[in-house]
Amino acid sequence: MEDNIAIKVENLTKKFRIPEHGSPTTLQERFVNPFAKKKMIDFVALKDLSFDVKKGEFFSVIGPNGAGKSTLLKLISGIYIPDGGKIDVNGKLVPFLELGVGFNPDLSAKENVYLNGTILGLTEKEINESVDDIFDFAELKEFEDLSIKKFSSGMQVRLAFSIAIRVKSDILVLDEVLAVGDGEFQKKCFAYFDDIVGKKTILFVSHGLDSVRKYSDRVLWLKEDKTYEIGEPNDMVDRYSATF
Amino acid sequence: MNKNDLDLYKQFVKTTFKMRYKGSILGFLWVLLKPFFMFLILFMIFSHMSSASAGLTSQQYAVYLLSGLIVYTFFNEGMIWGMGSIMERAQLIVKINFKRDVVVASSLSMALINFSINLLIVLAVALILKINITLIGLAYILFIGLTMFLSLYGISFFTSIWLVHVRDLQHIMELVLQLLFYASAVFFPVEMIPENYRFIVYYNPVARFVKAVREALIFGEITDSKFVLLALLSSLVLIILGKIYFNKHIKKVAEHF
Numbered sequence: 001m002e003d004n005i006a007i008k009v010e011n012l013t014k015k016f017r018i019p020e021h022g023s024p025t026t027l028q029e030r031f032v033n034p035f036a037k038k039k040m041i042d043f044v045a046l047k048d049l050s051f052d053v054k055k056g057e058f059f060s061v062i063g064p065n066g067a068g069k070s071t072l073l074k075l076i077s078g079i080y081i082p083d084g085g086k087i088d089v090n091g092k093l094v095p096f097l098e099l100g101v102g103f104n105p106d107l108s109a110k111e112n113v114y115l116n117g118t119i120l121g122l123t124e125k126e127i128n129e130s131v132d133d134i135f136d137f138a139e140l141k142e143f144e145d146l147s148i149k150k151f152s153s154g155m156q157v158r159l160a161f162s163i164a165i166r167v168k169s170d171i172l173v174l175d176e177v178l179a180v181g182d183g184e185f186q187k188k189c190f191a192y193f194d195d196i197v198g199k200k201t202i203l204f205v206s207h208g209l210d211s212v213r214k215y216s217d218r219v220l221w222l223k224e225d226k227t228y229e230i231g232e233p234n235d236m237v238d239r240y241s242a243t244f
Numbered sequence: 245m246n247k248n249d250l251d252l253y254k255q256f257v258k259t260t261f262k263m264r265y266k267g268s269i270l271g272f273l274w275v276l277l278k279p280f281f282m283f284l285i286l287f288m289i290f291s292h293m294s295s296a297s298a299g300l301t302s303q304q305y306a307v308y309l310l311s312g313l314i315v316y317t318f319f320n321e322g323m324i325w326g327m328g329s330i331m332e333r334a335q336l337i338v339k340i341n342f343k344r345d346v347v348v349a350s351s352l353s354m355a356l357i358n359f360s361i362n363l364l365i366v367l368a369v370a371l372i373l374k375i376n377i378t379l380i381g382l383a384y385i386l387f388i389g390l391t392m393f394l395s396l397y398g399i400s401f402f403t404s405i406w407l408v409h410v411r412d413l414q415h416i417m418e419l420v421l422q423l424l425f426y427a428s429a430v431f432f433p434v435e436m437i438p439e440n441y442r443f444i445v446y447y448n449p450v451a452r453f454v455k456a457v458r459e460a461l462i463f464g465e466i467t468d469s470k471f472v473l474l475a476l477l478s479s480l481v482l483i484i485l486g487k488i489y490f491n492k493h494i495k496k497v498a499e500h501f
Binding site: 074107114119 | 247252255259263267335338340496499
């Protein structure tokens with residue numbers, strides 16, 4: 001793979017085997033109706049998709065629900081394996097498909113920082129060093145011993161975001177996690193994004209078309225019929241917006 | 245295993261440990277109370293009958309029963325927790341890519357921790373009841389514990405994947421383990437089983453472990469070492485095969501939750 005490429009996707013295909021609507025799925029259903037055939041059909045989530053993301057590029061993926069955006073991110077993050085084609089990733093990739101992965105509502109905020117941070121790939125030592133900064137950034141210093149279930153959803157997301165940005169990575173995979181918390185905190189988030197744009201490779205999936213327009217270098221538009229286009233952000237967003 | 249995997253393992257063990265008894269007033273004491281009452285019930289009912297037919301004093305029978313209970317409990321918890329480990333972390337597995345073995349290892353470690361605590365208590369009880377514990381007997385018990393842990397680890401590589409595809413396994417496993425409790429001569433001596441049914445105990449690895457631990461504890465003897473060595477070897481083979489199977493199928497698991 002060339003040095004200036006961060007993610008290379010070639011002829012990627014992903015299918016899911018799902019039972020056809022109305023066909024029996026449990027032994028009990030089959031027993032009750034023994035002549036109904038169990039039929040599985042292939043649901044094609046992605047078909048023959050190829051693209052490159054260059055190092056330092058802000059690459060966005062847009063498209064309607066069911067076009068395969070989340071499937072694509074999960075494939076690139078190594079959570080699913082492709083049925084065809086291949087994916088090469090050059091550098092350390094950290095997926096943020098959801099903020100606060102593994103948060104345990106009964107544990108205290110501090111315990112959750114350790115849990116979530118470790119899940120995201122930080123070592124205990126690294127968390128020890130940055131735990132104070134995390135609470136400062138999240139503006140939750142006085143609540144660090146409170147259990148997370150007492151937090152409002154905004155507070156939880158703020159904490160999660162503050163942990164997530166501590167993880168050292170070359171490539172960030174972001175799924176609709178932008179713009180969290182109240183206005184004040186949102187400003188901080190955007191300041192962080194302004195700071196890393198150009199330094200890190202970012203693969204971004206969002207329905208927030210304004211931020212796609214504002215930050216992206218290039219946009220991949222996945223369509224329902226499994227075709228796709230890659231192009232300049234304003235053009236892509238304009239034409240995509242025209243479809244609804 | 246790199247640094248982060250090890251930290252992740254520690255975090256999982258810590259969390260599970262904290263969560264298991266969080267919110268209950270007696271908290272961690274439940275780890276001890278449940279087996280204790282189980283012991284008390286069985287002891288009251290079977291002490292007289294069993295100690296007579298096995299030629300044990302009632303002190304010896306108490307230790308006999310306790311050691312059987314902790315070995316069986318170790319196996320029971322290891323099988324259930326090991327099998328459920330991947331399912332239990334489903335939410336995490338569909339969101340992020342980390343080394344999945346960590347989940348299996350940490351769930352099994354919980355069973356090992358409980359076993360170690362239980363063992364300490366049994367040793368304390370044995371000392372109070374003036375049973376002569378020998379160093380070699382103790383070393384043998386630890387060796388058996390390790391062998392059992394490795395077997396459970398190997399088995400869990402398979403069962404944790406199977407459970408995701410066939411949820412019925414949960415209920416099947418509970419049933420099998422319940423049967424195994426009676427087939428492992430935990431609270432009665434083998435001599436009480438009619439001779440033509442004793443093969444059930446003979447071919448049951450849990451019963452063999454139970455028996456070996458007992459004899460090591462009460463009489464300080466190393467017995468059935470051929471079986472234990474064979475079990476150790478098989479568990480190593482099982483771990484290798486299990487790991488290959490696990491690695492092959494774990495990537496697909498995220499699609500089946």
